[in-house]
Amino acid sequence: MVAKQVWNVVQNPNTLVAKLIKARYFPRSSLFEAPLRYNPSFAWRSMWHARQILSLGCRWRIESGENIRVMHDPWLRGKVNKWVPSPQPAGVYQLSVRDLLLENYKAWNIAKVRNLFSGDVAERILETPLVNSVREDKVVWEEERNGCCSVKSSYKLAMRYIIGSDKYHVAGNWNGIWKAQAPHKARHLLWRLCRGCLPTRYRLLERRVECNLNSPVCDEEIEDEIHIFFMCAVARDSWCAAGLSSVLHNDAYQQSNVMDRIFAVCNNESSDIVGRVPMLLWCIWQNRNDKLWNDNVQTPRQIGRYAFDAWSDWYPVHKLHSNNESRTTEAGLVRWEKPALGWVKCNVDVAFVPGSGRTSVGLCFRNNRGQVMAGMTQWQQTMMSSVEGEA
Incomplete structure (x- = not known):
């Protein structure tokens, strides 16, 4: 959503909001080069981070090239980086794309490009097409055919490049979690648990939220994921009441990391057990929240x-x-099936238009490899039903 707002600022620089943001945060540069600056507003901080997504998917469309700076704007074509890489000769940093074109003709000045840039960079520039139908230098969004940024395509791009990167990727049997035979709310809780997203008191303290560290259920131990779901007396008795004590006490599931425990269960247990475990964890978490906010307590058996x-x-x-x-x-x-070896299959279809007095017939002959050998269409003057015609 924020990336979409950044896109609106880029596309509509003459609006009042865009002018205010530019005057305050990047008066002498583009939005892509703007620094975060000291004590920024929450809105600008969010936009500043969201521009990373925008920079991955947008590119300048070249008309005259006067408004496109060679070294500071994304304008190269292709799936790789759309910026001209640094370092380059000093004189290049002041050039616009227009300076790389022939005079009075929309084509690359090949000699000049090869003289200014190294071989691989020059080839990337020369491979960038110049389309005569383009009427203005404009930023376009490559993830949509109409060139306009959307929340949907921005999200997909973020998933593909940012969340899928090594920095955010966490190895594990994530498919095992989402394939668990359990309600979606339970699978979602399982995912949050493995990603460290549940707001246990230990997690809150990690995020600098001051709170009492003791578990609200037993008020004896520090509340982290292992304690609340596996080690707390209430949780352990709940596992037994649910008929899952064998899973709780299994030596193969005693890892110190809750994510490793969950993945081990998903890998080794039957589909029924894998479905019942997240349901139990969801009930334990609900009981914890009910105790914390409403002071309602259920027994482990319940x-x-x-x-x-x-x-x-x-x-x-x-x-x-x-x-x-x-x-x-x-x-x-209904799928077409190939005939046996040495046989030919004939498919027939018949159609008619009421009131026309005619019936159309179509035939297609194919061999055992699915190749068309012959075909025929024909009009019949007599009026008949489709069943009669096919017969």
């Missing part, structure tokens, strides 16, 4: 039994719904 009953009620309905969807898909999907 927590465990509710988790078991909730999953048992959900699973048959989910299974029935999935089976109905698969049957509907299979029933509505």
